[in-house]
Amino acid sequence: MAVDVREAARAQGPGRPRREITTAFVVSRIAVLAVAAAILLYAVPPLIAAGSWVPLGVLAAASAAIAYLYLTRRFVAAKYLIPGTVFLLAFQVFPVVYTVTTAFTNFGDGHRGDKAAAVEAIQTGSVRQAPGSPEYTMTAALRGEELVFLLVDPATKQVSLGSAEGLSRLDGARLGATGKVLSAPGVSVLTAPQAAARGQEISALAVPTAGGLIKANGLSRAVEGKATLVYDAACDCVRGNGDTWTADESQGYFVNARGEHLAQGWQVNVGLDNFLRVLTNPTISGYFAGVLGWNLVFALASVLGCFALGMSAALALHHPRMRGTRVYRIVLILPYAMPAFAMLLVWRDMFNRDFGLINQLLGTEIDWLGGTMTARFGVILVNLWLGFPYMFLVTTGALQAIPRELTEAAAIDGATPWRAFRRVTLPLLLVALTPLLISAFAFNFNNYNAIALTTEGGPFPADSPQVGGTDLLITYTFRLAFGAGGAQFGFAAAISVFIFAIVAVISAVAFRRSRKQEEIYA
Known part of the structure; x- marks a missing residue:
């Protein structure tokens, strides 16, 4: 629907083309200006309070530029290009740059x-409690958004307010039968569940005093002590x-x-310490090549298997003599409609040796997830079941775009159905679907859920509890970086850069080959 602004057109004078303002254009302009105004109102007060004048100036200049751009009739292309560029930088460029820069640091627990x-x-x-120092009855409260302590001296019943700035007298507080503060002016007392939810903040808060620091001892007591390390x-x-x-x-x-x-x-x-650790640490590099090899097998088997199954089903339903295609298509896409994480858990239970459905149907007692080869076969089978409906859908759409005259002409020339498929249908399908196959390979190369929710990377040999028989690089990285040793974000980022490089090289080679194929069948 278009709204013709006739008054504006008349104002332009005779001979000038009449402009139309579409509803989508007006809505997009209002939306961008509203978001910019909301960010401005949200960010300006904290920046002024912190005295951050340079960021404030940058924000003001950006807001002025946005207002000028969207309140004028000029620069129509920029009105659409700039939001897309901002989202590209925010959600694509920045995460990649941040990951790469983090790989050169020791960022993690303790750092x-x-x-x-x-x-x-x-x-x-x-901080350790000093001999003879008082023990206060403590109540956690909020002063605005700031966490504070309401401390009651057991001897004098005097209430004090403790914050990161220090201790101050608080009058007008109302105490309960247990000695805890029930209410006090200027603060909001936290209930027991609320205080429990902020347990880490309460433990971290230290109130400086002339004799040392006051720290919480649980959720209802606080003691004064001195730092043993200075x-x-x-x-x-x-x-x-x-x-x-x-x-x-x-x-x-x-x-x-x-x-x-x-x-x-x-x-x-x-520097390069995180990258060198991957290459030189025998505990890590010794298993890296083996995990990488299985990772490539898993990704290729998943992509090629899903493509073969999906294409076979699509070809069968694409035949002109096939009846009931709607019912079959609905049945075939059911796995794709199910939540993947729930289906992975269901399949894990189906592979159980003692009560799994597969062993019950076959009358066997195979420990499917207990052996390396059977576990790998199991995770590939599950991934095929989850992934082939997607390939079925995209192949069905690609087949409908191929003119039937091409296959009919091949049949007239004497080509068998297999030869017509191999020489005509398959190449045209690959031209259309190669980018999707490459993206599917990249996804399965980093398919964390398929492994973590079925085998958790196992089975694990007795001599190597760090790497399992079905571990992909992504699950192996997660265990190394976030295992018992705590979170090591810098190290995880370094391995992520390695994974990105591997996938990027394979994808680049595949795209180059696909372009050559497109030139042949163009």
Whole structure:
């Protein structure tokens, strides 16, 4: 539907073409301006409060440019191009760049913040209750969005408000029978479930005092103590407990003379260490080639198998003498309509040795997921069942786009049905579906759910509990980076770069071959 703005057309004068403003154009303009205004209203107050004048200036300039662009009749192409470019940068370019840059750092558990945050965490975490120090009855509360402690001195019943800035007297609080604060002016008291949900924040909050720090001891008690580890800026080290840990900027740790480090560190650039670890660490590189080989087999078998099954079904239903095609198509796409994660769990139970449906139907007691070869056969079978309906759908659409005159002409020339399929139908199908096959290969190469929800990477040999018989690179990476040793985001990002390079090279070669094929059948 178009809205003809006649007054605007008359204002342009005689001889000028009349412009029409479509509803979609108006809606898109309003939507972009509304989003820009919402971001501006949301971001300006915090930036002003923090004194971040450069980001504020950039935001103001961007908002002014957007307003000028969408409130003028000029630059029509840019009105559509700029939002697409912004989304491309936000959801494609930025994640890739961020992953690559993270691969060159030690970002992970123990290395999530900067050095100042690490020092604060070390000192706060080493707080121990001082002899004779008071123990307060504590109530967690919110002052606006800030978490605070309402502390009741057991001797004087005086209520104090504790925050990261320090301790201050609080009058007008109402106490309950247990001594906890029920209500107080200016704050909102958290209920027990609410406090439990914020347990980590409560444990992390430290209230500085003249004698040390007040830390929570559970959800209803707080004690005052002193830090046993103290940072000394003169030597850039942490002292305490009869030892000294000096800052090592190459590792992002405080390290003592024996090479031991404190648990809390900070994020630093480690260069190529994460990549070299993948290639030189025998625990990792020793199994990398084997996992990669199975990964390629799994991805290729899944793609080619799904394509063969889907194409066979599509060819059968595409035959002009076939009847009941609608019913058959509905039945064939049922696996595609089911939630994949639920079906993977169902198949896992079907493979169970003791009560699985497959063993019951066959009258066997095969431990399908307990042996490497049977487990690999099982996960490929499950992936074929889940993936072939997609190939059936896209092949059905591609077959309908191939003129029947081509196959009829081949039959007139004396070609057998198999020869006509191999020389005419299949090449034309591959020209249309090769990009989809390449994308399906990339998806199955990183098909984490298919492995994690069926075999969890197993079975695991006794001498190598880190790598299983059905592990893909993505599941192997997840176990190495987020296993018992904690989260290692930098290391995981490095392996992700390796995986990206492998898939990119294979996809580039496949696309080049597909372009040559397109030139032949163009």
